[in-house]
Amino acid sequence: MKSIAKNLLRIKQSIPSNVTLVAVSKTKPIEDLQEAYNAGQRIFGENKIQEMVEKYDILPKDIQWHMIGHLQSNKIKYMAHFVDLIHGVDTLKKLKEINKQAKKHDRVIKCLLQAKIAKEDTKFGLSFREIEEILSLQEISELEHIKIVGFMGMATFTDDQKQLEEEFFSLKTFFYNQKLIHTSDNCNLEILSMGMSGDYPLAISNGSSMIRVGSSIFGQRNYNS
Numbered sequence: 001m002k003s004i005a006k007n008l009l010r011i012k013q014s015i016p017s018n019v020t021l022v023a024v025s026k027t028k029p030i031e032d033l034q035e036a037y038n039a040g041q042r043i044f045g046e047n048k049i050q051e052m053v054e055k056y057d058i059l060p061k062d063i064q065w066h067m068i069g070h071l072q073s074n075k076i077k078y079m080a081h082f083v084d085l086i087h088g089v090d091t092l093k094k095l096k097e098i099n100k101q102a103k104k105h106d107r108v109i110k111c112l113l114q115a116k117i118a119k120e121d122t123k124f125g126l127s128f129r130e131i132e133e134i135l136s137l138q139e140i141s142e143l144e145h146i147k148i149v150g151f152m153g154m155a156t157f158t159d160d161q162k163q164l165e166e167e168f169f170s171l172k173t174f175f176y177n178q179k180l181i182h183t184s185d186n187c188n189l190e191i192l193s194m195g196m197s198g199d200y201p202l203a204i205s206n207g208s209s210m211i212r213v214g215s216s217i218f219g220q221r222n223y224n225s
């Protein structure tokens with residue numbers, strides 16, 4: 001068996017069946033995605049809209065494409081006809097733009113609000129308070145072409161297990177709390193996207209239901225080639 005298929009199988013066997021695996025294929029060539037596809041993988045995550053569109057055009061159409069990168073509003077239109085789930089929504093303005101573009105294709109696009117849980121300045125995302133404010137807005141219910149289905153979080157880049165655990169746990173607690181308060185036609189919090197190659201076991205033990213794994217499946221990324 002080739003290594004991508006082997007890696008996928010190993011990870012799938014090590015995670016609970018109710019945790020969804022997103023194969024993060026950014027920077028990787030079509031052949032690598034095809035190999036993962038042949039091994040049964042159907043959910044792929046990309047962080048650049050242009051790159052995702054190019055791959056979408058070539059690969060089988062039963063793939064579910066997730067946008068996991070920082071979103072640029074002016075590019076949302078290029079993926080609105082096919083994107084399944086957008087992980088990194090961090091402003092009301094972007095929710096409105098996604099709604100507008102999804103409407104043109106008569107679709108409903110699922111969205112995760114990105115929460116800032118890392119202690120670093122560089123990570124994007126909303127504070128818990130800002131998420132609460134957005135979910136409380138009356139106008140959210142008027143955005144009929146989006147559905148807010150959960151939250152996404154990225155932990156600090158650190159080896160400190162205790163810190164990682166605290167960050168994941170804080171988002172899990174907030175998620176379950178908000179899930180009880182906010183339910184409507186286009187807001188149903190069911191997905192908690194946390195965990196990458198380096199920290200997904202810890203994320204799962206702290207409530208993650210969706211992990212985004214790249215290098216552990218496809219190998220290290222080479223940004224120079």
Ligand SMILES: *Cc1c(COP(=O)(O)O)cnc(C)c1O
Nearest residue numbers: 024047068196197212213214215
């Ligand atoms: C690249 C990326 C991942 C995957 O990272 P790995 O460490 O390669 O598993 C997960 N989430 C986001 C948002 C990413 O940009």
